[in-house]
Amino acid sequence: MKIIAFTGAGISKQSNIPTFMERPDVREKLFRSYANRHHEEYNEVIKQLKANMNGAQPNDAHYALAEYKIPIITMNIDGLHQLAGSNALELHGGLPEDDEMEIAWSLYNKPVLYGDPAPNYQKAYEMVSALEPNDVFIVVGCSYHTAIACDLRELAKSRGAKIIEIQEDAAHNVRKTIKELLK
Template sequence: MSKIVAFTGAGISKASGIPTFEELGDLRQKLSRSYFENYPIKFYEILKKFKDTVRNAKPNEAHIVLAKYNIPVVTMNIDSLHKKAGSKDVLEIHGNLETVFCNQCNSEFDFDVIYNSIYCKNCKSLLNPNVVLYGDMIPNYFNAIAIIGSADILLVVGTSFYTSTANDLVYRAKNAGIKVEIINERAEELVPKFLAKIMKTKFK
């Protein structure tokens, strides 16, 4: 039986009302380590606005069908919509907006503490987002390679291939002989259709 793994980017959440980075102008530059260190107040204002959008977003049919079929997901998204949809096996390689942490005293807090202060209440150090920023290493990168490497079919959904992460992981999959299927438009419509067809084939 073929194993399917999904690799998802911002496009899968577009139908849930979350804009892609291409639609947000210079947001990429502002989600960088250097911008965070130089302009922490402005940085967190941006992140709070994004969190407000994410908080009100609901999973769309693409998220829901991946959860329905228990398909492992490696996602570049920080919106947690795969988990909201019920997916149990989700690797969020760029983190999420659920917590923030303090490097100085190793404390972790719910993300919402930053609505009061962006500084640690224990030691007054600047809190870090649980998000991989441009300029950071990706701590779970090798875990992502392992999960994707276990697939017979890699379903790539909603990525523009703008990032080196997407290009590298998909290249590795193709190089390993894994069949790669790409759905970058109308994910909420095409992912359920694709999986219905694949699952029917698999379980005949």
């Protein structure tokens, strides 16, 4: 049995990182067209995002996925999977380095913005396409608000994989779910 995890903002909520659903003022500014037209305002949004994530630490959900070496596809840009020791496929890139903040508006994949190509989407489809019946696709803290989140669930389902949704209390439920699966 193969297990793949697909994570969204909900996995990091217990690490005190607000979700975009809680910050619509931020989400509406994460468009390439906005960055190109409003350089300084966009840079300020990215600085705020980065400040929200500075000092955040992985929670037990991140550590459990790392300890059990579960392959991860993530929509997050917070870097917490990497801090926990996983090598996650980042669908939406990461954040600019401190020395890139003045040119944040011009960067690609730091993060991937609405209107930008997302180079890791194809890799995610390939990972999920490799699932077989009786494999497991664990969805942690992902809404249905993005096409990729819906597509990957549907693809896993079409491959015959069992889909397990963990939308609440990821810090406790991820480890518990993995232990159950591996009994």
